[in-house]
Amino acid sequence: MAVLVYLDHEGGAIRQASRSAIAAASRLGDVDVLVTGPDAAAAAKSAAAIPGVKKVLQATDTTGNSELAEPVAALLADLAAGYTHILAASSATAKNVLPRAAALLDVQPIPDIVAINDADTFVRPIYAGSALATVKSADAKKIITVRASSFDPVAGEGGNATIEDVALPAGPGGSTFIATELSKSERPELESARVVVSGGNGMLNGENFKLLEPLADRLGAAIGASRAAVDKGFVSNEYQVGQTGKIVAPELYIAMGISGQIQHLAGMKDSKVIVAINKDPEAPIFQVADYGIVGDLFTILPQLEAELDKAG
Amino acid sequence: MKVLVPVKRVIDYNIKPRVKADGSGVETAGVKMSMNPFDEIAVEEAVRLKEKGVVSEIIAVSIGEAKAQDTLRTAMAMGADRSILVETDVVTEPLSVAKVLKALVEKEKPDLIILGKQAIDDDMNATGQMLAGLLGRPQGTFASKVDVTDGSVTVMREIDGGSQTVKLALPAIITADLRLNEPRYASLPNIMKARKKPMEKITPADLGVDMTPRLSVVSVAEPPERKAGIKLDSAAELVSRLRNEAKVI
Numbered sequence: 001m002a003v004l005v006y007l008d009h010e011g012g013a014i015r016q017a018s019r020s021a022i023a024a025a026s027r028l029g030d031v032d033v034l035v036t037g038p039d040a041a042a043a044a045k046s047a048a049a050i051p052g053v054k055k056v057l058q059a060t061d062t063t064g065n066s067e068l069a070e071p072v073a074a075l076l077a078d079l080a081a082g083y084t085h086i087l088a089a090s091s092a093t094a095k096n097v098l099p100r101a102a103a104l105l106d107v108q109p110i111p112d113i114v115a116i117n118d119a120d121t122f123v124r125p126i127y128a129g130s131a132l133a134t135v136k137s138a139d140a141k142k143i144i145t146v147r148a149s150s151f152d153p154v155a156g157e158g159g160n161a162t163i164e165d166v167a168l169p170a171g172p173g174g175s176t177f178i179a180t181e182l183s184k185s186e187r188p189e190l191e192s193a194r195v196v197v198s199g200g201n202g203m204l205n206g207e208n209f210k211l212l213e214p215l216a217d218r219l220g221a222a223i224g225a226s227r228a229a230v231d232k233g234f235v236s237n238e239y240q241v242g243q244t245g246k247i248v249a250p251e252l253y254i255a256m257g258i259s260g261q262i263q264h265l266a267g268m269k270d271s272k273v274i275v276a277i278n279k280d281p282e283a284p285i286f287q288v289a290d291y292g293i294v295g296d297l298f299t300i301l302p303q304l305e306a307e308l309d310k311a312g
Numbered sequence: 313m314k315v316l317v318p319v320k321r322v323i324d325y326n327i328k329p330r331v332k333a334d335g336s337g338v339e340t341a342g343v344k345m346s347m348n349p350f351d352e353i354a355v356e357e358a359v360r361l362k363e364k365g366v367v368s369e370i371i372a373v374s375i376g377e378a379k380a381q382d383t384l385r386t387a388m389a390m391g392a393d394r395s396i397l398v399e400t401d402v403v404t405e406p407l408s409v410a411k412v413l414k415a416l417v418e419k420e421k422p423d424l425i426i427l428g429k430q431a432i433d434d435d436m437n438a439t440g441q442m443l444a445g446l447l448g449r450p451q452g453t454f455a456s457k458v459d460v461t462d463g464s465v466t467v468m469r470e471i472d473g474g475s476q477t478v479k480l481a482l483p484a485i486i487t488a489d490l491r492l493n494e495p496r497y498a499s500l501p502n503i504m505k506a507r508k509k510p511m512e513k514i515t516p517a518d519l520g521v522d523m524t525p526r527l528s529v530v531s532v533a534e535p536p537e538r539k540a541g542i543k544l545d546s547a548a549e550l551v552s553r554l555r556n557e558a559k560v561i
């Protein structure tokens with residue numbers, strides 16, 4: 001069996017979540033990968049070095065079309081003939097593209113898998129992770145997105161795959177890419193960070209939210225947020241952790257002024273160690289936290305920094 | 313111009329779902345049901361476009377059990393003009409729902425189809441993209457801003473590292489993200505009025521769609537429960553525990 005993995009990359013570097021998707025794919029068969037974009041050639045080079053990858057398909061495109069679901073879905077559907085499974089990490093890009101490709105192939109996609117039972121049977125969370133469903137697909141081909149936090153990524157170096165060019169089709173038209181606005185950050189990526197410090201409504205405003213930065217600096221952490229913090233404009237949407245935001249599972253997750261509603265927990269409850277700081281002893285976050293402090297976060301935050309400086 | 317808004321009846325987002333004892337699924341009997349929150353946002357966006365004079369008619373559609381009528385009444389109370397119930401007791405999947413919607417789009421010829429980006433029951437996040445694929449029409453998913461101007465729609469989309477803007481020729485498919493708008497509550501007079509708005513009832517067979525699911529549920533289980541840990545008194549104790557006990561810093 002051969003499996004195709006559609007990779008996410010940033011300026012040629014393959015994202016860690018995609019290496020988790022490759023780890024999942026290699027349980028199903030021989031792995032080929034697809035990279036698209038203006039810097040597909042650089043990405044193809046990185047991808048060829050990933051152990052376990054047999055062949056890299058690169059679709060270089062400088063027209064902006066590789067940013068659109070329509071042509072990329074058409075490409076995946078064209079390539080599908082050679083594969084039993086098509087996978088990608090559950091990123092916003094994959095969620096945009098894969099279901100469309102599935103429709104073109106008359107396949108019901110299987111999103112967000114957390115385990116593989118066999119070539120047809122997969123486990124995926126439903127109801128914001130309140131339940132885990134084991135589902136068996138009757139489709140001849142499977143189209144799957146992979147929850148990266150459930151599969152250890154393969155290494156980035158050591159492989160030696162061949163690289164082949166493929167052409168991005170024009171797609172059905174009618175869709176034009178205008179612009180992408182990426183927020184710049186020096187911090188580790190939220191989804192692959194070892195430590196995440198998240199702030200919620202308890203941070204009160206965007207100015208205060210910045211108070212999390214010195215703590216994050218000390219811990220080498222990424223910064224996350226609850227939806228309430230995003231909705232109120234303390235930080236922008238890409239910080240959101242939860243059912244409809246990012247799913248994270250760091251070694252250490254610190255929740256500051258977050259109540260712990262189920263939709264937030266859906267995005268972080270698989271973290272190894274959870275710390276909650278909240279002034280309300282009844283806050284539901286304490287039901288999942290390994291360590292909690294009941295108190296005012298604005299008092300505790302500077303104390304934490306001081307303790308870290310001391311002990312470190 | 314005409315807008316079609318599909319809506320789904322799901323367990324209310326404030327209710328904690330319970331897995332059935334026999335592991336066959338999640339209990340819905342006797343549980344409060346509501347419109348999928350993302351679909352409320354989709355309806356709201358359509359209503360706002362109508363209030364701006366861009367849209368002349370809003371058609372709400374639901375595919376599911378007879379009870380989905382309640383959800384359609386809610387959509388009409390929010391401002392949809394009429395509704396279509398495609399009644400089926402078969403478990404719905406994005407693929408089968410997209411096929412039903414495709415048939416309805418071909419019949420009703422809307423210029424815009426606005427859906428919620430995902431249903432909070434199966435968390436699939438697929439129906440809009442699949443409908444767009446089946447129709448061969450442009451898609452603007454995870455929309456946080458929608459701007460309709462002569463013959464096209466500009467959509468600002470939420471992506472992993474920020475946002476992206478695309479321009480789509482009509483007819484187009486849009487899926488709503490949380491930040492697109494804040495949906496209104498239906499007022500009592502509007503709830504009364506909605507009772508008199510037309511609701512057509514058909515079946516998937518009338519549209520020639522086979523609803524047979526492609527995914528069969530082998531089992532549904534509770535996720536491993538996380539145990540509550542301990543409460544500490546000071547930042548010093550926390551740092552010491554993280555360092556020496558949990559060994560994560």
Ligand SMILES: Cc1cc2nc3c(=O)[nH]c(=O)nc-3n(C[C@H](O)[C@H](O)[C@H](O)COP(=O)(O)OP(=O)(O)OC[C@H]3O[C@@H](n4cnc5c(N)ncnc54)[C@H](O)[C@@H]3O)c2cc1C
Binds near residue numbers: 225
């Ligand atoms: C369809 C849908 C999807 C959703 N998706 C998500 C999602 O992906 N992610 C997400 O996070 N939410 C999501 N939500 C929203 C979710 O239901 C909650 O509303 C949200 O998580 C609450 O955020 P919060 O905990 O920051 O705010 P609140 O619930 O307001 O909690 C703030 C907490 O801060 C504490 N606090 C206040 N001041 C202080 C202080 N000085 N010191 C210490 N503690 C303090 C309070 O005690 C309180 O517990 C979704 C909701 C819906 C309907």
